[in-house]
Amino acid sequence: GKAGTGKTTFLKYIRESTLKQTVVAAPTGVAAINAGGVTLHSFFQLPFGPFVPTSQNSLTNHEQGIIDQHSLFRNIKFFSAKRRLLEELELLIIDEISMVRADMLDAVDLILRQFRKNLHQPFGGVQVLFIGDLFQLPPVMPEDQWQILKHYYESPFFFHSKVIKQDPPVYIELKKIYRQSDQHFIDILNRIRNNEMIEDDFNILNKLYKPSLISSEDDRYITLTTHNHKADLTNQSALDKLEDPSYSFAATITGEFNEKNFPTDQQLTLRKGAQVMFVKNELGELKRYFNGKLAVVTSLTDERIVVELSGSGMKMALEKETWRNIRYNYNAEKGEIEEEEVGT
Incomplete structure (x- = not known):
């Protein structure tokens, strides 16, 4: 959904109402804090270099920092408690999905399949909920890494990952905008967003353009x-x-x-x-x-x-607000995945 359609409210509702063992993750630290979750890299111990979705990559070596399926698991050190958490995980929510790279999503898929001992189901059988707006921030892909990954992916976007192409998700779009009430203005914004502007849109916007305007404080x-x-x-x-x-x-x-x-x-x-x-x-x-x-x-x-x-x-x-930095633990006595607040 686009800005103002209730994505954050929806995420909050899911977290509060679901009975599933849930983890919320995001591609960056700031996005994770805002979502009330953790980063994908910290939770799954993902590499920061490019991940190639093959176990027979002749380019892979330590100096280039390229990770293939074999070296991915060599670098992961999950303690037994973390392995149990992954085994019990039922719902993985990934916020700001537009910023998640295709190779990183394939790495998440592979890790969940391996540690859940479920190699034949996407994400090892975990239900995955993607939240975001594909018209907003794209994945960060340095040119040198793309020169390697372009041989495996059509684009850096998550929807060109191997796991998504093999098992496409159901797309649900939130369409009602709650931050704007002027429907005419909303229509213009939507056409700009979709690169579908009509002549009337240009005329209306150009009438508002004042090149000689001197603004006051x-x-x-x-x-x-x-x-x-x-x-x-x-x-x-x-x-x-x-x-x-x-x-x-x-x-x-x-x-x-x-x-x-x-x-x-x-x-x-x-x-x-x-x-x-x-x-x-x-x-x-x-x-x-x-x-x-x-x-x-x-x-x-x-x-x-x-x-x-x-x-x-x-x-x-105004009142003081609190942003929480958390990590997830598995409570064996309760049989639940719990949030531990490690900083605010």
Whole structure:
């Protein structure tokens, strides 16, 4: 489903309602933290080099960092508890599937078949639920690795993996967009997304283009940039222009939490009048904000942030949020796969 169609809400519902022994994984650390799961690489001990889906690859050697079926299992060191967890696993949820490479998915398939002693069923008989938007971030594939893998795969995308081509999944698309209410605007966005723009779309957008526009500080336009550091400079410049005193709010880090996986800055500095963007959905009944929702800071103290939500004009005091870093363990006494919080 595209942005705003409820993928995160759906994932949360599945986690809370399923009776199956479940693991949630994602291709990157940040995506795993946001999904409330673990990375595919850490859970399955996947290699960071290219994986070729054969056991007779003449190119494979240590210097090139290429992994084939034999060397994949030589590098995996699962303790008995982890092996038991894989044996009991019933549902594997992979979030942000668009970023998962074809060779990595084939490696996951092979590992599950081997350690579950079920060589003839995809993923060793584990039900797999893929969640994501294929129009968003693609897999990261360095050119030198693609020169090797192109002999085995049509593209780096997960749907060209051997396991998916052998046993295609059922595709279910979430179509209703909850973040926008203007249907005309939604239709234009969808046609842009699908490369199906019509003449009226161009005319409407071109009428809104103002090349000589001089923006004021009150306009609060969003600036799109190519790199994070450019966005940081733009935001800092806008913050520096505000006259009210600044307040800084530092994250409290406990346990194991890799700095690269922080979902936002470790220290947040704000001033009254600053425009902010939420990076997390509100999970309660009210659903006043969502990832990408804009607001303006209306008052600040050392312990309190009050913002006015864009669009509705509603004011709300923000509360501290917690992101959890977890790992999965198998509890033999209960016969359950459990989450262990290792850091926040």
